[in-house]
Amino acid sequence: MTALRDYLLARQIGKGAAGNIGITADRLDSLYSNAEPTVEEVRLIARFLKVSARELIVPIRTGSERRTKLRSNFNYIRDSLGYHEACRIENTLDEVSDSLGFPSDLPYFVDYPKTSQSAEHLSRIFRAEFLHVDMVKPIPQLPALLFDKFGTVAFRVKARKVDGASYRKGGTALIAIAERNDIRMLFTLAHEVSHLLVDIEDDTNNEIWIDEDVLYPSNNEVREVEFFANEFAATLLIPVEGLLEELKYLRRSLVGPAQLTAFHIASVARKFGTSFSVAARRCENLGLLDFGGAATIEAEIKRKYGSAEKYANVLKIAPRFTINWDYPSRNALQKIYPLVEEGEVSLTRMHDLLSLKMM
Template sequence: MSNVADALRALKIPAKEIAEKSRLPIERVLAILDGSKVALSELRAIGTGLRLPMHVLAKGERPSERSSVAPLFRAVRGAHQDYDVTIEKIATFVEASLELLPTRRSLPTWLQGLEAKATSYEEADRLAKQFRAIVYEHPLDDPASDLPAVLGSLDGVIISRLLYSRYEGVSLIAGNYCFIFVSPRFQGRMLFTLGHELGHVIAHHKNGGEALFEKAGDIGTFGAHSRQEAMVDAFASCLLLPDRGVAKALRMFKAHYNVQVPAISDFEILLLARFFGVSFDVAARRCEDLELIPRGAGFALSGRLKKEYGSAEKRADQLGVPPRAPIALPALSRQLSASVSQALEGGNVSIGWITDRLGLSIAEVLAANKGRASL
């Protein structure tokens, strides 16, 4: 049996799916699964079609089961009887990153100072304010649309994109580095997911635990599933919409648009959403938590906007609400980019090794080597 056959069987990928995604004849796929020698072009076709790192196929093993970081993926592996490409790609990325990055003996100093003492909204707000005080010059006022860049430059934090995945976000701590992955989605959604996963790093991963792979329904439900998720949703909300910043922005909006009515309307919430870089629903929920609008009013307003205008976003565009600041997820965080450059310049790894294990294009690797890693 060849390594490729071993890998495909271990991943439990049906022959029909391999043939469809690789565009190889089903007869050829069946022969490969039976141990037939695989041509390099076929290996590339299978890897590209299944979006699997080539070395997974070449070695004939699942990184989430047999790599140095395998224990972090035990729980999520157990939840999936069939193969899950994202799990293998993340395991590969983390293992490769730890080979490139300097060894850390302890968690980052900024993280050590953040201690979740309870699972509550009040504690989430306190932690959000404490984190803001660490990273922002004006911590109680500033929008956090630059959170990807802030985290990408923060000691011990590695953030990256989660391409072609059903998951919205992934977070874990390995080798005393904090890893956060976010899927490219609607801009407001991406920013909230990033804040949500940062909340997990602070409140949960810091004390150990396995990797978290979260789908859309796991993020932004504010307690529909568990107190743990309610806590990190609250953290993301308080982080991205600081209470004093919201109050200041609302006063500014009312003055600028000459709004005389004291009550908060959907117009002001649309302005808040765009100004702070979040979705209408997140902004409305924050207004509810700050007791600016009645509990449940946000859901009702969102439903009305969808019914009458198609979506809150379409209504905002019709009203001429300024767009959000762009959310740029880096291909490589600053620290990992520096380590990639050092490894390439020292001849310790090849560009092919980097592209395969970190899921980058050659252009992105070359940009990283010049200190210009970006998305």
């Protein structure tokens, strides 16, 4: 039995998609009934779903078969696609951890209080004392820093519902980031770092945290934890010194109103690699905007321009930095290359797991 039927059910692929796949509706119905697919059918469906053929062949571990304690910010029992993606990502993280094998030195802070003030405090400690990055610069190199300083590998995965996942197992620490735009992925990465620092302490028995939507979690039971992770992410990416320094520069170099405007916020967002919404809320939390001001400004920008990004483009605000998401994965592979040469690890399989192209 293959994993194909589970994939079709989770993605809710109806008979109407058969033509786009390249098979008949009756044949698709047979596959739903656990008929054995041909090699060509697996290839066609994998191309349609934009996944590797292997994912449709090898069943994923679910339920009691899982090796890992699963925690999440959504009710996966009621979300078949989210649960399927969560199990698949857990399987991937488990295999990557077994294959890489080297430990992570990323710290864990026991019983850390979950308040906005403590989130900012932790982000400042982490930035200054662990990452050794000053408080005025953006950190586009965050994926590289996590690997170089702690041996923590952050890598991309394909997922529609899940945004990211953080994972510890026997001393290793990994982060999976769903492929989105750089803005969302960087924020998700910082969010998952928070989970590793304060939520996942289990080094011996596996534990994973799955986030379906880092900005709007649907599970009320973890709302406090998710709020803390978002506050940590925002303050890590936009430290107060960097924000004030950028505003000072803008007011010094441009003729305009002294009060904070959408232009200032959009400039901060692009400078530090966040969304307009994250930058605006950061300003509001620091008292630079009245309560509710962030949402009001963002709504007005969307009404006039369609999106904050279009607004920034119209005003010719400097483009964002780019992020090298492949750096941790490629350097991790170099680190285990002796195992590849000895045949203990498949280089092709690792490229597939880490979403890397063969060079």
